[in-house]
Amino acid sequence: MAVDTKERPPATQQTDATAEQESRVQPYRIRTGMFAWMMHRLTGVGLVVYLVIHIWGLTALTDPETFNALIAKYHSPIFKVGEFGLLVAVAYHAMNGLRIVLIDFLGWSPKQKKLFWTLGAVTLTIVAVGGWPSIYALGEWLLGPGSMPTLFL
């Protein structure tokens, strides 16, 4: 996933610490690309766990009462916080994934710095616009009805 470019020569240098490392867990050298990759894994695993729960939960569709109870639960404060966290994970994973696809398939590695920051801005926009309803709902609940600006809702 990490692509070596002129700007970023291959990391061939091996320190004594990594050479002697026999443990299961290799200490990662954290640069921007490595951080992006680690976050991609973490959000990815999180999303698989969510996917399992989500598909399992949808078995409630077979019964109206159960389904209504499930959706009522989704409107509780803790789920609103979770909903926002889910959006952050999905938006990050989707945009970083898009970055990987553009580099792998269209050879955009020379442009990868620019691509990284552009997609970062897109991610923030998605989180802000898409996450506003959740923030709005939580604000209304915490601070009382009418305390949040309606904006585009």
Added chain:
Amino acid sequence: MAQTNALNWFLHRITGTFLIFMLITHFWVQHYDHQAASVTHEVVTEKNEMPDYPEEAKAGVEARFGPDAEATPYQVVMQRLADPVYAVLWKGFNILFLIVALHHGFYGLNNVMTDYIRNPMGRLVAKSLSWTLALGLLIIGMYSVITAGW
């Protein structure tokens, strides 16, 4: 083996790209469209209390299920999944979505597991268990989607 891995690597990028578009549709329909959103966005409700739906959703449910029909989360979803025309389209979309999401998610999970599990037997066990879980989820997911609104 090497060839199937290359194919899966390629598919992972294709399914990922597809998922971006499918997720946009999914989020839009479930959260932002005033008629179709089953999780209506502006509300946090008290414990076990049903959310109130916007006028568009109430009108949609009444148009589809008659003037006595109540706009509950179930009925709002059934506007799409019990509709004689759109149901096929939406069920088709959901089944495709299920397959693509499960393949993408579990292939990714297997990549991660292969990186940390070094023992070949452990890898095989992890691989078999995870894909069995994926297959199970595909079956129950398809069952939920297909039978919804029957």
